[in-house]
Amino acid sequence: MFWHWIPKKLKIQPGVFIPQVTKAPTRAIMVRPAMSLVVVSSVCLLVFAATVSATQSRLTQVAAPILVYSQSEPYQQSVMRFGPDPALRDVSTVQQISNALAAASSDYIVVDVIANQIEVFQSGQNILTAPIAAVTRHGDWRFVPAGLYQIGDVKSSRYSTLEQQYYPHSVLFGTNFSIHGTPYQIGTTTVIKPTPQGVQLSNADAAALSVLIEVGDIVVVRNDAQTAPAAVVTYQSVGPAVPARAYLVADIETGDVLIESAPDTTFPVASLTKLMTALLVVETYDLENDVVVEQEQYVTTLVSRLPGNRTTSVFDLLQLLLLESSNEAAEVLATQIGRDLFIVQMNELADRLGLAGTTFTDPSGLDDGNVSSAQDLFTLTQYIYNRYPFLLTITAEERFVDVARVNDFTDLSNFNIVEGLDTFVGGKIGETLAAKQTSVTLHNMTLGALERPVVIILLGSEARDADVTRLHDWVTEQFFAE
Numbered sequence: 001m002f003w004h005w006i007p008k009k010l011k012i013q014p015g016v017f018i019p020q021v022t023k024a025p026t027r028a029i030m031v032r033p034a035m036s037l038v039v040v041s042s043v044c045l046l047v048f049a050a051t052v053s054a055t056q057s058r059l060t061q062v063a064a065p066i067l068v069y070s071q072s073e074p075y076q077q078s079v080m081r082f083g084p085d086p087a088l089r090d091v092s093t094v095q096q097i098s099n100a101l102a103a104a105s106s107d108y109i110v111v112d113v114i115a116n117q118i119e120v121f122q123s124g125q126n127i128l129t130a131p132i133a134a135v136t137r138h139g140d141w142r143f144v145p146a147g148l149y150q151i152g153d154v155k156s157s158r159y160s161t162l163e164q165q166y167y168p169h170s171v172l173f174g175t176n177f178s179i180h181g182t183p184y185q186i187g188t189t190t191v192i193k194p195t196p197q198g199v200q201l202s203n204a205d206a207a208a209l210s211v212l213i214e215v216g217d218i219v220v221v222r223n224d225a226q227t228a229p230a231a232v233v234t235y236q237s238v239g240p241a242v243p244a245r246a247y248l249v250a251d252i253e254t255g256d257v258l259i260e261s262a263p264d265t266t267f268p269v270a271s272l273t274k275l276m277t278a279l280l281v282v283e284t285y286d287l288e289n290d291v292v293v294e295q296e297q298y299v300t301t302l303v304s305r306l307p308g309n310r311t312t313s314v315f316d317l318l319q320l321l322l323l324e325s326s327n328e329a330a331e332v333l334a335t336q337i338g339r340d341l342f343i344v345q346m347n348e349l350a351d352r353l354g355l356a357g358t359t360f361t362d363p364s365g366l367d368d369g370n371v372s373s374a375q376d377l378f379t380l381t382q383y384i385y386n387r388y389p390f391l392l393t394i395t396a397e398e399r400f401v402d403v404a405r406v407n408d409f410t411d412l413s414n415f416n417i418v419e420g421l422d423t424f425v426g427g428k429i430g431e432t433l434a435a436k437q438t439s440v441t442l443h444n445m446t447l448g449a450l451e452r453p454v455v456i457i458l459l460g461s462e463a464r465d466a467d468v469t470r471l472h473d474w475v476t477e478q479f480f481a482e
Contacts, residue, residue, distance in 0.1 A: 084145035169206035181206035245460025270430025273365030330364035392426030437464035
């Protein structure tokens with residue numbers, strides 16, 4: 001296997017590639033979800049500059065080149081896009097990418113959370129190695145999954161409205177991550193409970209990094225981004241009849257399906273659509289950015305919390321979207337880059353995740369054209385669980401961000417809880433006439449000697465809570481994990 005990193009502009013002579021390293025231009029409205037690296041016998045890695053519409057959005061990340069893998073025998077190409085990629089948990093894969101970048105005399109950063117260090121390269125040469133002082137824990141909304149990213153901005157100091165802290169020498173990459181120095185608050189050089197926003201260095205190392213890199217440089221992150229089961233799990237048994245169109249119960253970590261009915265049949269999903277809306281927002285928007293709510297963005301919703309023109313944050317809208325299933329929040333979020341474009345990107349992301357039976361026609365789930373299968377919804381939920389678990393935490397906890405800041409919306413109602421079950425730790429419900437009642441709920445269930453994270457997916461139910469409880473209790477009684 002061999003790798004080549006070829007910059008955007010090349011001077012080509014017969015049989016010779018001469019790299020001419022240039023910075024990628026600043027662009028917007030690019031969705032970069034992950035695609036796994038595939039090891040093949042003969043591979044070339046090419047880099048092309050991506051074009052994009054002139055439409056700009058202040059909520060979107062800087063665009064990145066596209067990595068194209070070319071295999072000669074048989075000839076085929078596959079694209080790896082910037083964003084989370086579990087393959088980069090492997091140190092040898094990170095080293096291959098680093099070697100290819102160095103060979104092309106590129107400027108880049110390797111953030112190895114597992115080895116607890118960062119390395120900065122200019123023209124392929126290592127010019128700085130520094131220890132990592134602290135990182136965001138898995139499950140936090142600032143946790144950085146393993147993957148490829150691109151630097152979008154460099155700031156001498158960045159203020160977080162959510163944590164209410166200043167972050168000196170902030171190097172921003174991806175959509176919501178940064179490398180920075182020690183957090184502080186006005187009037188003091190420290191904070192009582194410092195909260196990293198990705199990767200924290202010493203102030204001296206963060207200051208040095210901030211002057212060595214530029215917008216457009218590549219960031220290679222190695223991290224343990226996927227939850228792994230603590231033990232080998234074996235499930236036994238088969239299951240009950242539930243009067244619903246389809247259902248699926250599975251261990252979300254191991255992927256073992258415990259029981260299912262019509263898992264691949266497509267049905268309307270109602271507000272389960274909002275799981276994809278939230279995922280697309282997290283992968284493309286800065287969650288701390290302000291959003292102006294306008295009258296024309298209003299739609300029918302159970303609890304109206306956006307009357308009159310007002311300004312709120314993307315993060316607060318996510319809470320409305322996921323806790324109270326706000327259709328208003330869905331529309332406001334979608335219109336930040338244009339509603340039609342947002343829906344297109346929802347479907348593109350579904351395609352990249354392999355959701356073959358899934359189609360989205362609006363961001364809220366009100367339209368009956370939003371359809372999926374229980375199997376596709378499991379794939380989507382597992383992706384969220386492994387890479388952005390804080391989204392599931394938001395669906396269960398109003399006060400997710402434990403800071404002094406007061407949320408824009410208080411006393412929120414949680415529509416997702418299953419009455420009578422104390423094992424619920426996250427999920428989403430939906431209901432329309434066409435979809436009937438739908439749900440994706442995550443439970444910490446005791447199966448034999450182990451506590452396991454089990455997801456219950458239900459489509460087309462007449463009595464959602466009763467059906468979920470029936471599946472939950474039956475699995476608890478019939479299955480054991482060892």
